[in-house]
Amino acid sequence: MRIELSVNGNAIEVDVEPTTMLVDVLRDHVALTGPRVTCGVGLCGTCTVLLDGEPVSSCILMAPLALGKQITTIEGIPRDDEVVSCFDRQHAFQCGFCIPGMVLTAKNMVEHGTATSREQIREGLGGNLCRCGCYTKIVDAIEEAAR
Amino acid sequence: MTDARITADIRYSVDHKVPGMWHLRLVRAGIPAGTVTAIDATAVDDEVAVITPEDVLPHGKYGCQIADQHVLASEPKYLGDPVVAVVAATEKAARQAAAAIDVRYETSPAVFDELEAVQPSAPLVHAAHVTSNSDSAYFEMRPQDGTNVCHHFRIRTPGLRGRHEPNLLIDLPSPGDDRLADAFADADVVFEETFRTPAASHVPMEPHATVAEWVDGRLEVTTGTQTPFNLRQDLAVLFGLPAESVRVVAAPMGGSFGAKTFMRTEAIAAVAAKAVGRPVRCVLDRDEVFGEVTRHASTVRMRIGARRDGKFVAKQMLAYLNTGGYADCGPGVAQKMGYAGVGPYRFDHVAVDSYCAYTNLPPAGAFRGYGAMQSAWACERLVDMLADELRIDPVELRRMNLLRDGDAFCTGEIMRDTHFEELLDDVAKAVAWQDGRKGKGIAIMLKGMQTPSRAEAAIRSLPDGRFEVHSGTADMGQGSVEALTRIVADLLDVHPDRITVPCPDTDLVPYDTRTTSSRSTHMMSRALAEAARELRNGGTVGRGRIVNEGGLDPDTGEGIASSHWHQGAASAHVEIDDETGVIDVKTLYASSYAGTVVNRPAAELQNEGSMIMALGSSLFEEISYQDGQLVNPNLSDYNIASALDCASIQHRLMESPGAEVHGLGETAVPPVPPALGNAVASLGYRPRELPMSPERVLASRVDGRPAAR
Ligand code: FES
Numbered sequence A: 001m002r003i004e005l006s007v008n009g010n011a012i013e014v015d016v017e018p019t020t021m022l023v024d025v026l027r028d029h030v031a032l033t034g035p036r037v038t039c040g041v042g043l044c045g046t047c048t049v050l051l052d053g054e055p056v057s058s059c060i061l062m063a064p065l066a067l068g069k070q071i072t073t074i075e076g077i078p079r080d081d082e083v084v085s086c087f088d089r090q091h092a093f094q095c096g097f098c099i100p101g102m103v104l105t106a107k108n109m110v111e112h113g114t115a116t117s118r119e120q121i122r123e124g125l126g127g128n129l130c131r132c133g134c135y136t137k138i139v140d141a142i143e144e145a146a147r
Numbered sequence B: 001m002t003d004a005r006i007t008a009d010i011r012y013s014v015d016h017k018v019p020g021m022w023h024l025r026l027v028r029a030g031i032p033a034g035t036v037t038a039i040d041a042t043a044v045d046d047e048v049a050v051i052t053p054e055d056v057l058p059h060g061k062y063g064c065q066i067a068d069q070h071v072l073a074s075e076p077k078y079l080g081d082p083v084v085a086v087v088a089a090t091e092k093a094a095r096q097a098a099a100a101i102d103v104r105y106e107t108s109p110a111v112f113d114e115l116e117a118v119q120p121s122a123p124l125v126h127a128a129h130v131t132s133n134s135d136s137a138y139f140e141m142r143p144q145d146g147t148n149v150c151h152h153f154r155i156r157t158p159g160l161r162g163r164h165e166p167n168l169l170i171d172l173p174s175p176g177d178d179r180l181a182d183a184f185a186d187a188d189v190v191f192e193e194t195f196r197t198p199a200a201s202h203v204p205m206e207p208h209a210t211v212a213e214w215v216d217g218r219l220e221v222t223t224g225t226q227t228p229f230n231l232r233q234d235l236a237v238l239f240g241l242p243a244e245s246v247r248v249v250a251a252p253m254g255g256s257f258g259a260k261t262f263m264r265t266e267a268i269a270a271v272a273a274k275a276v277g278r279p280v281r282c283v284l285d286r287d288e289v290f291g292e293v294t295r296h297a298s299t300v301r302m303r304i305g306a307r308r309d310g311k312f313v314a315k316q317m318l319a320y321l322n323t324g325g326y327a328d329c330g331p332g333v334a335q336k337m338g339y340a341g342v343g344p345y346r347f348d349h350v351a352v353d354s355y356c357a358y359t360n361l362p363p364a365g366a367f368r369g370y371g372a373m374q375s376a377w378a379c380e381r382l383v384d385m386l387a388d389e390l391r392i393d394p395v396e397l398r399r400m401n402l403l404r405d406g407d408a409f410c411t412g413e414i415m416r417d418t419h420f421e422e423l424l425d426d427v428a429k430a431v432a433w434q435d436g437r438k439g440k441g442i443a444i445m446l447k448g449m450q451t452p453s454r455a456e457a458a459i460r461s462l463p464d465g466r467f468e469v470h471s472g473t474a475d476m477g478q479g480s481v482e483a484l485t486r487i488v489a490d491l492l493d494v495h496p497d498r499i500t501v502p503c504p505d506t507d508l509v510p511y512d513t514r515t516t517s518s519r520s521t522h523m524m525s526r527a528l529a530e531a532a533r534e535l536r537n538g539g540t541v542g543r544g545r546i547v548n549e550g551g552l553d554p555d556t557g558e559g560i561a562s563s564h565w566h567q568g569a570a571s572a573h574v575e576i577d578d579e580t581g582v583i584d585v586k587t588l589y590a591s592s593y594a595g596t597v598v599n600r601p602a603a604e605l606q607n608e609g610s611m612i613m614a615l616g617s618s619l620f621e622e623i624s625y626q627d628g629q630l631v632n633p634n635l636s637d638y639n640i641a642s643a644l645d646c647a648s649i650q651h652r653l654m655e656s657p658g659a660e661v662h663g664l665g666e667t668a669v670p671p672v673p674p675a676l677g678n679a680v681a682s683l684g685y686r687p688r689e690l691p692m693s694p695e696r697v698l699a700s701r702v703d704g705r706p707a708a709r
């Protein structure tokens, strides 16, 4: 089926099967590399994108369900964004594979005022895993962004 | 400029695609041991290429230390061993084709447990043992013919040498018939115990991803690998080519931790690319990543003897490593596990036998900690048990016996730049040891760095005033590009913006042994210093070369285990719910000797990352098998630590003015499980097996009260 998606402010038409997951559309049809598949079952958050500003796991979201919504990937976040800058300043990354998902989740937390304490930030990151173990610095970065 | 790893401006191996490429899928064995009797591919489309074990037979066998693996198996060694490959124009077509292939087998007896595998009656996983010609086989392999042991590493300190001993010990001999019993003659107390650690998964967030292509008779492979030069050599041998006819580009990795070392899917991708005359891409699914390579499950039997006053007299250790169906670098792991298990202590006598045993499980290989984690668990738990027996404080018992500058390690090498006592005091202080030790535990360890090894580097000045750094150090997430940039900017005294670091490409960069064992910062920084010196003396290219010599005699363990030592300690403070057995970690602290820190944030991240991975190994990470089937190959059944698990973590990088740079990629891994285990033990439990799941904690209660429901 042909569907038109709004990705990072651009209207993009793709021809996909109705069961194709959004992450595959973004990677294979839109040539974005920010959303990534690690677990494929909605647990790790490396495939996180914002759907009308809310973080979702794009590995378990069928692409047609994103119709009519604004899809934002890391590529759609300005380079001088405050959360991005805080991750950079705090050196909150190692390999970086999980980081776009972390940044998108963090943006949502900062915007909704749900990053008021380190404990709350940790709770908010429950669905974003980092095997390199950068959690301490990631929490530092989000704490700084929320100030 | 914002770092490319935040903004997704980095291209990992999984992002690498080339026009016209086809896709590879593997059909995996449904039995743990036996023979493929028939392959029916009649239901597969004509446009799909099917590659069978017969097709790859001419390539012979490969293996970084033991040549034991065919590119596809006609006699699968584990459930999941690739037996057929299909190559198609789309990924979907490849998946459909793989599902349409019917493979028939004849099964033969299998063995899964490392202790069963070394019994004389065990079925043989491989009929014969053939040492690899690869550079990665950097010491003499000692397979035991007619058994599943593909390498036996021994340490015998001088007083214990030259005796007639059995080749293979399955249990610690009883004092009566122990040929080494006199080693313990001076001991007032002799204490022994058996410890176990399970298989575990590296779980790199990015899966293994490879693109192979033949260009004018040359093989070009872009892949996530920590070992580009070893891979180049092994591929060249497989295809009967000179090394120069193979090009390996090591793309940045989204994590590896040892998972992306030596040959993984590169050989089959190269065979497939040749068969279809196009580039071929192979990306593993998550469940395949779990089975691709694991951490060695192990059983360690350890005996320690001491005088009443606490002075250590002798140690005897039998280590059994479960290396799965293929040896991979298991012999190397067995060696490191062997000497790391002795610990940073002085003994009059040491006898170690470390056996790398085949079983019919997925292969085990390099894993952050490289054997030291498994044997430090045994070593440090046993020291605490001995301390209890002697009624000596565990910190003081260690202090009394620690290696100091000028002491000889069990390998005979003389220790220098030792910081064990400072580390011990630091971790004790972090949990307020002096205020009582209930719920607290400490542990200390030493770990070797790849020895021998060689690092070469070049710095080229570009016409536009920038400098290009040619180094084989692969970026698996530790931030080598950033480190190399800083080091060279410092050396040349220029702004980092003027430094560029292309990813390791064997056509471009000079030889480097590999990016493992936390050796790169230490070795490469020195090679670059030489290169910078040469560049300053004139010309447009400066080259540097650093070699560390050494190695151990496989019979006596004598020699140079490591040209310098990674030294680390940890402490923990825990509470345990007596009803449920759940451990609540109040404090987890690690102190690692760093020498001189090059890049503080990156060094801190390596230390924290090591602790967090080790926390998972301590409390919940474990690959489970049922009759050889990996039953939890996904992140819902195999848990890794999340931000919620890490609130209690603190650490320190111990520096020493003017000291050498020490790698920090793994130092904080091995001491964490025994620090937690000793903390648990202080509350009336006796953990001997990892992970310390609630059920195991309850079952290890010392007063024998029945486990709570
Ligand atoms: S890949 Fe989507 S949540 Fe893990």
Ligand code: FES
Pocket (backbone or CB within 6 Å): A093, A094, A095, A096, A097, A098, A099, A129, A130, A131, A132, A133, A134, B205, B254, B255, B477
């Ligand atoms: S930075 Fe590597 S997984 Fe998070």
